[in-house]
Amino acid sequence: METQLKKYGQLVISLSGVVAVWWLVSATGLVNPNLFPAPPQVLTAAVELYQDGVLVSDLKISLTRAAVGFTIGASLGVLVGLLTARVFAFKVALEPFLTLLRPIPAIALVPIAIVWFGIGEGSKYFVIAYTVFLAVWLNTHAGASGVAGTYIRAARSLGASRFREFFEVVVPAAAPHIVVGLRLGAALAFLSLVAAELSGASSGIGFRLQDARQFIQTDRMFVGLIQLGILGALLDAVFVIIGRRLVHWESA
Amino acid sequence: MMSAVLKLHEETHTMPGTDVGRIDIENASVVFNAPGGRKIEALAPTSLVIEPGSFISLIGPSGCGKSTLLNAVGGFVPITSGTIRLDGEPVTGINPDVGVVFQQYALFPWFTALGNVLFALKRFPISKEERRDRAYQALKEVGLEGRENTFPGQLSGGMRQRVALARTFVTSPKVLLMDEPFGALDAQTRVVMHEILLRIWEARKSTVIFVTHDVDEALILSDKAHIMSAGPGRIIETMDITDARPRLAHQMTENFLVNRNHIIGLLRQPGMGDH
Ligand SMILES: Nc1ncnc2c1ncn2[C@@H]1O[C@H](COP(=O)(O)OP(=O)(O)O)[C@@H](O)[C@H]1O
Numbered sequence: 001m002e003t004q005l006k007k008y009g010q011l012v013i014s015l016s017g018v019v020a021v022w023w024l025v026s027a028t029g030l031v032n033p034n035l036f037p038a039p040p041q042v043l044t045a046a047v048e049l050y051q052d053g054v055l056v057s058d059l060k061i062s063l064t065r066a067a068v069g070f071t072i073g074a075s076l077g078v079l080v081g082l083l084t085a086r087v088f089a090f091k092v093a094l095e096p097f098l099t100l101l102r103p104i105p106a107i108a109l110v111p112i113a114i115v116w117f118g119i120g121e122g123s124k125y126f127v128i129a130y131t132v133f134l135a136v137w138l139n140t141h142a143g144a145s146g147v148a149g150t151y152i153r154a155a156r157s158l159g160a161s162r163f164r165e166f167f168e169v170v171v172p173a174a175a176p177h178i179v180v181g182l183r184l185g186a187a188l189a190f191l192s193l194v195a196a197e198l199s200g201a202s203s204g205i206g207f208r209l210q211d212a213r214q215f216i217q218t219d220r221m222f223v224g225l226i227q228l229g230i231l232g233a234l235l236d237a238v239f240v241i242i243g244r245r246l247v248h249w250e251s252a
Numbered sequence: 253m254m255s256a257v258l259k260l261h262e263e264t265h266t267m268p269g270t271d272v273g274r275i276d277i278e279n280a281s282v283v284f285n286a287p288g289g290r291k292i293e294a295l296a297p298t299s300l301v302i303e304p305g306s307f308i309s310l311i312g313p314s315g316c317g318k319s320t321l322l323n324a325v326g327g328f329v330p331i332t333s334g335t336i337r338l339d340g341e342p343v344t345g346i347n348p349d350v351g352v353v354f355q356q357y358a359l360f361p362w363f364t365a366l367g368n369v370l371f372a373l374k375r376f377p378i379s380k381e382e383r384r385d386r387a388y389q390a391l392k393e394v395g396l397e398g399r400e401n402t403f404p405g406q407l408s409g410g411m412r413q414r415v416a417l418a419r420t421f422v423t424s425p426k427v428l429l430m431d432e433p434f435g436a437l438d439a440q441t442r443v444v445m446h447e448i449l450l451r452i453w454e455a456r457k458s459t460v461i462f463v464t465h466d467v468d469e470a471l472i473l474s475d476k477a478h479i480m481s482a483g484p485g486r487i488i489e490t491m492d493i494t495d496a497r498p499r500l501a502h503q504m505t506e507n508f509l510v511n512r513n514h515i516i517g518l519l520r521q522p523g524m525g526d527h
Pocket residue numbers: 284285286292293294295312313314315316317318319320321483
């Protein structure tokens with residue numbers, strides 16, 4: 001509890017420090033306020049966006065895209081990861097292929113996704129789901145491949161069926177890795193969300209950034225960047241808390 | 253009294269009696285294929301008969317093949333030559349009638365103590381209530397009453413090994429394999445574990461094969477001690493231990509000391525103690 005308070009205290013101090021320096025630098029007049037807006041300018045832009053209603057609607061749309069893409073990618077990632085790790089036929093068929101896919105960055109997929117799925121929601125879901133899938137697959141595969149031999153021996157010598165061995169031993173033994181994969185996947189969902197929204201979108205935080213660029217509204221861009229930062233940090237914190245609950249035995 | 257409560261259905265399982273749990277090892281050897289095409293002989297051809305319901309120890313320097321022999325009996329490691337039979341049936345793989353207490357506890361950290369014991373009972377067609385009752389009884393027998401819902405990570409090493417014991421004997425296996433199960437425990441905890449183990453063994457009369465490199469432990473627990481040579485090991489001497497139990501380490505009989513000196517002498521021979 002005390003360490004929690006300390007952590008929040010440090011966060012507040014660090015953030016106020018950054019804002020203070022930012023404000024001071026702007027106040028000196030050394031930087032062009034059109035390129036580097038001061039905190040009050042950014043706040044005003046945020047209020048404007050809020051009053052237009054786009055702040056909330058962008059947030060909703062972006063979060064929905066991230067959530068849908070994440071859910072598809074993460075479920076497939078866990079499923080395929082368990083299969084490639086524990087079922088030989090899947091390992092042979094898919095592991096080399098997926099390993100080859102891994103270095104392809106999400107942003108490189110945006111053009112082909114637009115051709116395949118149009119500029120609607122489909123292409124966004126695809127790009128996000130793809131990125132999340134690979135991260136979750138890799139971690140799940142590693143975790144389920146590396147289950148300690150003693151656990152498997154113990155399960156078999158206690159007469160567990162292959163079915164029980166899989167669900168009561170392999171899955172929980174791999175769970176800590178799966179949780180790491182999901183956390184990483186959530187961060188990547190955000191990255192690829194912005195990549196997908198920067199081109200071929202008419203709403204969302206990424207689109208708003210791009211839109212602001214056309215009118216060189218750097219204050220609005222800052223609003224978007226800050227939104228992304230806060231959302232990403234909150235999401236990560238949520239995943240850490242859920243992960244700790246889920247694999248409670250790891251910290252013990 | 254307790255063993256009657258714990259006795260599993262006759263049609264699914266038989267209690268080890270005087271005639272169940274006999275192990276015949278004939279010229280069994282184990283050769284491992286090491287990287288680079290090398291062959292490692294882990295166990296030289298070994299023959300051994302283990303009487304049903306007896307408690308035997310395997311002693312020898314580290315690397316002599318004790319674990320390998322145990323794993324071969326458990327069906328974890330295939331033998332390269334010879335035969336191993338359990339009640340006349342050749343050992344061909346892992347068999348739930350052979351219980352194992354692993355060197356590292358191998359408890360499932362995601363299950364509670366109770367969950368770990370229940371895991372072993374799930375293959376039996378008995379009601380949920382009966383399963384729970386048996387698991388509770390088994391944990392009580394190892395002195396873990398009230399700890400049923402604790403996770404292994406929150407238990408001490410000794411308590412974890414008690415859960416592992418309960419998990420293994422709750423199904424009354426014909427044979428109990430133990431590979432240096434108490435090696436990581438302090439001396440006092442070990443004495444307690446010896447008492448618990450002997451109580452369980454006397455109630456169930458499973459055949460026990462107990463691997464140790466501690467001569468006193470072998471003399472306190474077993475009916476017979478088999479002493480192995482340095483690797484690739486084989487059995488160089490078998491000693492009958494006839495002293496009545498309980499044998500207390502602080503009240504050693506003269507016989508105990510004679511046996512102890514003899515075994516230590518054997519283990520001190522050239523090429524034995526240099527590990
Ligand atoms: N899976 C394996 N592959 C190769 N060599 C092994 C393997 N398991 C054990 N050995 C070797 O076999 C010998 C006997 O090992 P082990 O049975 O573990 O000895 P002990 O239990 O008596 O200490 C050792 O030299 C060990 O290195």
